[in-house]
Each structure stands twice: as C-alpha cells, then as structure tokens.
Amino acid sequence: MRNLMAIDANFWASLVENPWMIVVHILDILIVAYLIYRLIKALAGTKIMSLIQGVILFILLRFVAELIGFTTITYLMNQVITYGVIAGVVIFAPEIRTGLEKFGRTTQVFLQTQHMSDEEKLVQALVNSVAYMSPRKIGALIAIEQTQTLQEYISTGIKLDADVSSQLLINIFIPNTPLHDGAVIIQGNKIATACSYLPLSESKAISKEFGTRHRAAIGLSENSDALTIVVSEETGAISITYKGEFIHDLSKENLKVFLSRHFASEKVSKTAWYHRFLGRREK
Template structure:
C-alpha cells in the first residue's frame, strides 16, 4: 500500500517536462530495439541487461565473488558490444541520420516513371540473355564511398547503356552500377558483402553484395543471375526473387512513391508551420 501511495504521489508531482522527458527516452529505447531486434546484437544486449540485473541481486545476497566478477565483466561486455557489432551500430546511426530533405529521391513522377521503365527494360533483356547484372538505385543514404570505387559515367539512364555496361568481358560488367536520380553516376563499383550466414548457399557474390549494400543503406538493388536469368531485388537487408518486368516495375514505383510521399508530407508540415507563424506575426 505504501509503495502504491509513493507511485501516486510521484505521478501527481510530475510536471509536463518530466512526462515529455519520459516519453522521449521511451521512444529512443523503442527505436533502438526495433533497429537491433532479430540481429546478433539482440542476444548480446539481453546478456548485458541480465548482468545489470544480477549486480544488485548479488550485492543484496552478499555474493561478493560473483558481484566482483560481474562488475569487472560489464565494462568488457560493453566494449565487446561496440567492437563486434560495429556494422549494426553503423547501420543504426545511418538510419537515424538519413535526412528527409535529401536530394537522392526523384521528386518528379514523370522522371521517376521514365527512369524505372528504362531500368526494368534493361533488366528484362539482360534476364532473357542470362547476362549477370547488379544495379543500385541510390535513395536517402548517400553512396559516395561506393561510387568512388568504380568508374565515373555521369550519363542519363537508358536501357541501351545499362545493357551495354553488363556485356560479358567488358571492363565494367563485373561490378555494380549506381543510379542517382535520373543519371548513371558510376559503374564497376565494389559493394560490401553481407555477413549473414543464413542466406541460401546457392546465391553467389552478386546476391551477397546486393544484400550487403541494402543492409548498410536504403538503396534499392536489382540483381540478374547469370546462371538462371532470375531477377531479384534487395531492400533493407532482405532479398526477394523471381520478378518479371511488370512485377518489378510495380514494386519499385510503390517503394519510391511511398518514400517520396513521406518526404513531401514532412515538407508540407514545415510549410504549414511557417505559414502559421507568418499569420501570427
């Protein structure tokens, strides 16, 4: 009963700022959990939380040896977390840092449709001829470090050019081609390979590279298998396969339209706030 009274008194004494503080902290922890759930980091985090809980328990029960070990283990565990899970931490920070005002998402619907049509046409032709291909469409996350590993192209997106790039035994066919807005910016680029050991063992380096770049950015990556001609798409660390021309175009438009809408809606809110301030002043 006394504990309940303390809780009620605490709630009554809580200010709006304190409540806002709690909500913000809870939201941050919720977002962090969403970023690491179903990854290797989730299991290690559970272990660290368990150690945190065991420290006061061991102290209360006067388990001095266990308490000493836990106190010495915790700093090492936190350091190990940072070192081992550096890729996950980097991906989380990149996710947080993605700007809603970034220029890499195509604003104009007509330009978007034209770019996607050219890409999908090239992919279909490459699939029919069983020519391997790896095409990355940059989104909010900048890929400058990836672009710099390849050869500068800076040309308008066209199906003919994309098909020509991936012709077997040409200098640029064996790397990734990066598309930014309505231009092919670079070809022959080197992508990071995924460390996920749960993917199908039959998938080759192209697919592993596509998943790798999608784990580290919000890019859309299209893969054409040179063995089977199968068309695949890697997004947000996941891989879906067996696309045809219409299905691929439909999903690309849906993803890019959704991301553009989110961006535009935020801009519209900002414009609304500015107009409201102008009326007040």
C-alpha cells in the first residue's frame, strides 16, 4: 500500500512540475479508447466477437475463483488461458484476418486527406446520372428537398426510401419502365419516392419549347425552396429551377460546379449567385 501511495504521490508531483503531461496522458487515453472502438467496430458481427465475449467472461470467472480461494479451479483456468490463446488464433484465423483487413481499410480511410461528405456523394450521383441521361435524351425530373417539406408531393408517389446512386436514378427514368413517369424526390440522403406529381406552373412567360417536366419543376420552385434538375426528353438539355429561378441548357461541368457551390454554403444568397454564375436569367 505504501509503495502504491508513493507511486501515486510521484505521479501527481510529476504533473505539477510538467503540466504538459496532463495533455499527454489525456491524449494517450483518447488514442487507446479510439483504437479499441475501431477494433470492436471492425470485428462486430464476426464469430471472433463472440469468442472475445466468452474470453472476457472466462477471465472474470477466473478472478472470482481466485478471490474465493478455489486454488485448483484457478490453476486449471490459468492453463486454459495460456494455451487457449494459441488455440483461438488457430481456430479463428480466417475471422482474425477478416477483422484485421477491415481495421486496415478503416485506417486507410482515416488517413486519406479527401473524405467525401454526404453532400459530395449526392452531387456525384446527380452529375453522373445526368451525364448518362442527357446525351441519350432520357427525360428526368429530380427534386431535392431543402428546408421546406415536400411531404405533400411525396405522398403522391411510390415510396422507395433507397440510398441515392447514379445507377438507381438512371434505371428509374429509363423509358417505358413503371417508374419513369413523374418526379423523383430526394429527401436527405435518400430517394424518398419516384413517380411523384409536382404542381405545374401557370406562368405564361414560359416558352412553349419547354414541356410538362419543365413546367412541373418551375411550379415546384414557385411553391417551395426545393432544388429541381430537369433533363429534356426532346433535346437532352439540362435545366435547374430554384426559388422561382429557371436556368436552362447547363453543361455537365457547370451542373457540377452549380451543385457543389449550392450544397457547400447555405450562407450565400443562392439567387444572387445564380446570376453571377451564368450571367443570365430565364423565366
């Protein structure tokens, strides 16, 4: 006990003399905690996780047996622990390898300087899908919910609740498929519905060259703050509507820049930036 008290006194004395050690110890604990968390997460769902739980329970029982004074049981448990580690490695070699591979991939992702956010993944999926559909003149209407809910229009469609991907968006709008007619509504990071009906704009200023998809996109922008992307079935032209603004004939590169800037900052006035970006306005 005196030795422990002496060690404890020396420990606190060292902290007083060198306050920086407090930060070092805290950092040390946080790193160990993070590594244990990542290891547990990497092994979750594997057979080796069940083995680890069993080993922890076995060790606890061993300490209980030692406290009670069961000498023989404690000795046998010590032998099992000693040789059980080797047996466990041999038996669960595939699971251990899989877990370490997961842990290694997690570390690689953590060390990467560029990590795609949810917004970047959404932009990439939208751009890739539009880049495929535009030259093939596959008509598309994609509405992205912003601060105002689109539940009124979501209720008119067919519920999907699927992760956003360019492959899924392309397949939805392939002609003559059950879901190609109507709008896809994206809510958060999910495709909420397909085949939804949007309100048509009654503005007489809209050129007759624009069909129902464009009128629906403009109509939604007049009734909400949703961002809507349109691909023309007749020409393959790409258009965007937002808060009553209609921007027509975007290139793939301009669409990517447009969407990236839109999702990157909510502090900048979107409408004002639209005019600076393209230098023109169509209604």
